[in-house]
Amino acid sequence: MSGFQTPASPRRRFHKRSMTGFTPTEIKAIDQSIPIKAREAWTRYAVKEFATPDDLESLFINHVETTLARSMYNCDNLAAYSALSSSIRDKLILHWNKTQQLHTLREAKRIYYLSLEFLMGRALDNAMINLGIKELCGKSVDELGFNLEDVIDIEPDAGLGNGGLGRLAACFVDSLSTCNYPGWGYGLRYNYGIFSQKIVDGYQVEAPDYWLKYGNPWEIPRLEIQIPVDFYGYVTTVTDPKTGKAKKQWQGGEQVLAVAYDFPVPGYHTTNVNNLRLWSSKPTSEFDFQKFNEGEYDSSVQQQQRAESITAVLYPNDNFYQGKELRLKQQYFWVAASLHDIVRRFLKTKKKWSEFPDLVAIQLNDTHPTLAIVELQRILVDLEGLEWDDAWDIVTRTFGYTNHTVMQEALEKWPLELFGNLLPRHLEIIYLINMDFLKTVSKKFPQDRELVRNVSIIEESDPKNIRMANLAVIGSHKVNGVAELHSELIKTTIFKDFVKVFGPEKFTNVTNGITPRRWLKQANPELTDLIVSKLGSDLFLVDTVRMKQIEKFVGDPEFRKSWALIKLHNKERLAKLIKKLTGVVVNPHNLFDIQVKRIHEYKRQQLNIFGIIWRYLQIKATPAGERAKKFMPKVSILGGKAAPGYYAAKKIIKLINSVADVINNDKDVGDLLKVVFVPDYNVSKAEVICPASDISEHISTAGTEASGTSNMKFVLNGGLIIGTVDGANVEITREVGEDQIFLFGNLAEDVEELRQDHQMGKIDIPDSLALVFEEIEKGTFGPYDEYRSLIESVKYNGDFYLVSDDFESYLEAQSTIDKEFKDQDNWVRKSIICVANMGFFSSDRAIQEYAENIWNIEPVSEQV
Numbered sequence: 001m002s003g004f005q006t007p008a009s010p011r012r013r014f015h016k017r018s019m020t021g022f023t024p025t026e027i028k029a030i031d032q033s034i035p036i037k038a039r040e041a042w043t044r045y046a047v048k049e050f051a052t053p054d055d056l057e058s059l060f061i062n063h064v065e066t067t068l069a070r071s072m073y074n075c076d077n078l079a080a081y082s083a084l085s086s087s088i089r090d091k092l093i094l095h096w097n098k099t100q101q102l103h104t105l106r107e108a109k110r111i112y113y114l115s116l117e118f119l120m121g122r123a124l125d126n127a128m129i130n131l132g133i134k135e136l137c138g139k140s141v142d143e144l145g146f147n148l149e150d151v152i153d154i155e156p157d158a159g160l161g162n163g164g165l166g167r168l169a170a171c172f173v174d175s176l177s178t179c180n181y182p183g184w185g186y187g188l189r190y191n192y193g194i195f196s197q198k199i200v201d202g203y204q205v206e207a208p209d210y211w212l213k214y215g216n217p218w219e220i221p222r223l224e225i226q227i228p229v230d231f232y233g234y235v236t237t238v239t240d241p242k243t244g245k246a247k248k249q250w251q252g253g254e255q256v257l258a259v260a261y262d263f264p265v266p267g268y269h270t271t272n273v274n275n276l277r278l279w280s281s282k283p284t285s286e287f288d289f290q291k292f293n294e295g296e297y298d299s300s301v302q303q304q305q306r307a308e309s310i311t312a313v314l315y316p317n318d319n320f321y322q323g324k325e326l327r328l329k330q331q332y333f334w335v336a337a338s339l340h341d342i343v344r345r346f347l348k349t350k351k352k353w354s355e356f357p358d359l360v361a362i363q364l365n366d367t368h369p370t371l372a373i374v375e376l377q378r379i380l381v382d383l384e385g386l387e388w389d390d391a392w393d394i395v396t397r398t399f400g401y402t403n404h405t406v407m408q409e410a411l412e413k414w415p416l417e418l419f420g421n422l423l424p425r426h427l428e429i430i431y432l433i434n435m436d437f438l439k440t441v442s443k444k445f446p447q448d449r450e451l452v453r454n455v456s457i458i459e460e461s462d463p464k465n466i467r468m469a470n471l472a473v474i475g476s477h478k479v480n481g482v483a484e485l486h487s488e489l490i491k492t493t494i495f496k497d498f499v500k501v502f503g504p505e506k507f508t509n510v511t512n513g514i515t516p517r518r519w520l521k522q523a524n525p526e527l528t529d530l531i532v533s534k535l536g537s538d539l540f541l542v543d544t545v546r547m548k549q550i551e552k553f554v555g556d557p558e559f560r561k562s563w564a565l566i567k568l569h570n571k572e573r574l575a576k577l578i579k580k581l582t583g584v585v586v587n588p589h590n591l592f593d594i595q596v597k598r599i600h601e602y603k604r605q606q607l608n609i610f611g612i613i614w615r616y617l618q619i620k621a622t623p624a625g626e627r628a629k630k631f632m633p634k635v636s637i638l639g640g641k642a643a644p645g646y647y648a649a650k651k652i653i654k655l656i657n658s659v660a661d662v663i664n665n666d667k668d669v670g671d672l673l674k675v676v677f678v679p680d681y682n683v684s685k686a687e688v689i690c691p692a693s694d695i696s697e698h699i700s701t702a703g704t705e706a707s708g709t710s711n712m713k714f715v716l717n718g719g720l721i722i723g724t725v726d727g728a729n730v731e732i733t734r735e736v737g738e739d740q741i742f743l744f745g746n747l748a749e750d751v752e753e754l755r756q757d758h759q760m761g762k763i764d765i766p767d768s769l770a771l772v773f774e775e776i777e778k779g780t781f782g783p784y785d786e787y788r789s790l791i792e793s794v795k796y797n798g799d800f801y802l803v804s805d806d807f808e809s810y811l812e813a814q815s816t817i818d819k820e821f822k823d824q825d826n827w828v829r830k831s832i833i834c835v836a837n838m839g840f841f842s843s844d845r846a847i848q849e850y851a852e853n854i855w856n857i858e859p860v861s862e863q864v
């Protein structure tokens with residue numbers, strides 16, 4: 001290591017594995033500084049990528065014997081997974097190096113996607129698929145005495161996210177790479193991802209998810225990249241020695257280091273490999289050195305742990321704001337490290353600050369990274385000495401903000417005192433931003449005090465709060481919602497007054513999407529192969545509108561037969577998983593009705609389970625002889641995690657499990673109805689679940705689900721959906737046609753009034769729902785006290801999620817499904833039409849819209 005440390009030494013630069021971060025002029029300079037002898041050796045021994053099974057086997061064995069220090073005699077599946085992953089990682093790193101060199105040489109504008117969550121799932125299968133080497137790997141692994149599917153199954157999920165928002169970020173980095181956009185993701189490397197869920201006596205029990213237990217072959221630790229991040233302290237005024245002017249300086253009171261870990265993100269059908277950089281916190285070495293020497297080991301160690309706690313664990317809340325100081329610390333830690341990194345890279349280009357927005361676009365995934373706006377302003381004004389207005393112009397041209405919810409309980413509002421204590425200079429800057437902004441607003445709307453109050457970053461409540469969404473709108477040049485309905489809603493609800501101030505042009509829509517590589521090719525290889533066989537290539541995986549062409553085979557009975565058989569295979573695969581996880585045996589020939597997503601009152605798993613109870617009661621009330629004719633045999637499958645502190649959501653899980661217990665053990669019902677709760681829903685389980693639905697449920701109270709993405713995953717895999725007129729369901733209906741979807745329930749525009757009526761005591765429980773409630777009250781599913789709160793929230797507490805209003809309509813839609821499913825052939829036709837028309841929902845399309853309408857970036861590929 002020693003010779004590599006001298007900063008100015010050209011040899012040190014030479015030994016860096018890539019040219020990342022150097023300007024073309026610098027590269028020339030570096031090149032000339034390398035001795036000819038060395039340059040020749042480097043060329044002679046250039047690392048070769050493996051290209052044949054022989055190459056891979058050799059590399060694999062090399063990794064087993066050296067990287068893992070094992071041998072043929074103690075190489076188990078875990079070792080095989082590590083060795084195979086390391087071999088593929090080697091290839092990815094070579095591509096990564098080339099990609100980063102190319103982007104730097106071209107001085108391409110980069111998009112930095114800031115997300116506090118990246119729900120990546122497994123990497124191995126995806127990397128093999130994107131590199132087009134899965135078959136090759138299968139051969140090699142088989143030669144070496146392993147089964148590829150077993151090896152794939154060893155990998156723990158990278159569960160660094162809660163649900164849809166985190167999975168969206170994961171799909172987006174896949175598409176950025178596939179579409180050759182220069183883009184980096186920035187996030188946190190949590191030691192503990194989303195908790196793993198066990199079901200004990202029907203209750204959710206959380207266990208920590210220590211996903212790094214066996215190390216992680218997919219990450220490249222960049223231990224040399226250590227960025228100091230300050231917290232607390234105070235602000236002083238100093239005289240700038242250069243200008244003689246007074247300026248503000250933040251004197252931090254606590255410092256931690258951010259260490260970079262890189263995850264290469266391969267694209268499909270391209271050698272482009274982008275980077276996901278995740279930060280890990282660690283203590284500074286000098287911190288409390290004195291205490292240590294004075295013998296106060298305890299408190300010196302406590303400080304170490306305090307630093308490490310920042311990236312210890314992901315907050316397990318989905319669509320819910322909880323004002324914890326450690327969470328704010330996570331946010332600033334991540335934002336400060338990322339911006340430092342971005343600015344450092346920009347400074348290497350030696351361009352003027354005014355050109356910053358020509359090289360850098362930053363997207364804020366929800367309000368979690370909104371501090372980046374303030375941090376960039378601080379860097380430009382306090383550290384780089386720019387004038388306030390010039391700096392603010394650069395800031396607003398750089399940022400875009402994606403809103404993910406209109407629900408009040410999910411909007412971030414930091415108590416002013418907590419915020420000012422942790423980030424005193426940032427609070428001052430927020431005041432200044434707000435002052436400037438409100439001045440112009442007051443000038444434009446001199447009479448409208450209420451409007452000024454609404455758009456202020458500071459909520460004048462007691463105690464006062466900082467509204468992060470307002471700050472994000474003010475500091476960005478574009479604000480987008482994630483589905484058409486949602487993007488319209490934000491303009492008429494939470495950002496209504498901002499539309500008056502900025503005009504409607506600032507607000508736009510980019511409907512979410514999913515990557516067809518993971519959610520079709522990886523999750524459903526059989527269906528993918530069938531489509532390839534008809535279209536003659538797999539180009540539809542990068543140009544998804546080509547899928548439209550399979551619609552013309554809908555009249556081909558052979559094709560429909562193959563299609564139906566694949567669905568059956570996928571249902572068999574899920575039945576096997578269900579047996580393994582729950583012990584429940586389900587018949588794959590019966591209708592699979594699936595609802596898997598985070599458990600949340602707004603997503604209305606209550607509606608589903610009440611509907612299941614209704615069905616159960618109907619079966620019981622029908623004479624045995626008439627049942628077969630009247631009821632479609634059905635398997636109801638639910639799954640999802642509840643936030644550990646979310647009481648109502650946990651009660652819903654308990655109710656589902658208790659109902660499942662009663663129904664599954666009722667001999668009288670037999671195969672007509674089975675109910676399953678799949679424990680520990682995550683990305684790798686979703687890959688098995690999504691291809692196996694006949695029907696999936698997306699039944700949120702209208703206006704509450706911003707987009708939804710699992711709706712897209714299910715339909716892409718040939719499942720139909722039952723859903724409310726909410727989020728992306730609306731656009732799915734437009735694309736696949738009304739005949740292919742089962743819509744029900746009240747519309748978003750009616751929700752407000754219905755809620756007001758409930759508040760006035762007007763509540764109408766339909767007879768069907770009353771019957772369901774009576775059964776629960778009777779104790780059929782265990783002591784009523786367990787579920788009292790669930791029922792009373794509908795009956796007596798305003799039914800905020802409109803369960804009573806939508807129940808009958810839901811049952812009707814379910815009954816239509818029963819009828820339609822009887823005509824299997826017709827159902828298969830609908831299934832084909834669905835898949836054929838899902839091209840719009842590729843995350844490639846979403847990323848292209850962001851690139852063109854918000855980021856102003858261009859693809860960069862090796863071919864000029």
Ligand SMILES: *Cc1c(COP(=O)(O)O)cnc(C)c1O
Nearest residue numbers: 163164597682683686708709710
């Ligand atoms: C896609 C996905 C989600 C999002 O599901 P929604 O139904 O859109 O809320 C959540 N969790 C996992 C594991 C997913 O793959």
